[in-house]
Amino acid sequence: xxxxxxxxxxxxxxxxxxxxxxxxxxxxxxxxxxxxxxxxxxxxxxxxxxxxxxxxxxxxxxxxxxxxxxxxxxxxxxxxxxxxxx
Numbered sequence: 664x665x666x667x668x669x670x671x672x673x674x675x676x677x678x679x680x681x682x683x684x685x686x687x688x689x690x691x692x693x694x695x696x697x698x699x700x701x702x703x704x705x706x707x708x709x710x711x712x713x714x715x716x717x718x719x720x721x722x723x724x725x726x727x728x729x730x731x732x733x734x735x736x737x738x739x740x741x742x743x744x745x746x747x748x749x
Contacts, residue, residue: 681741688734692727699723 702720712718 695727
């Protein structure tokens with residue numbers, strides 16, 4: 664009976680390509696910002712909280728900022744991991 668030492672070093676890191684996601688989120692953020700601006704400017708005459716179109720437009724603009732911040736965080740984390748791996 665013999666003992667064999669086998670080293671298993673076949674662990675490969677699978678890098679995910681996040682650039683398509685980053686581009687999609689950038690496009691979505693800009694599109695939502697444009698929709699929000701149009702909705703807000705169309706119904707600006709009665710500036711109150713009862714103006715549903717204005718409130719929805721402001722919501723689209725705030726949402727676009729959130730999407731862009733999340734996109735930036737994803738991009739920065741991925742860039743940092745790539746630079747650490749090299």
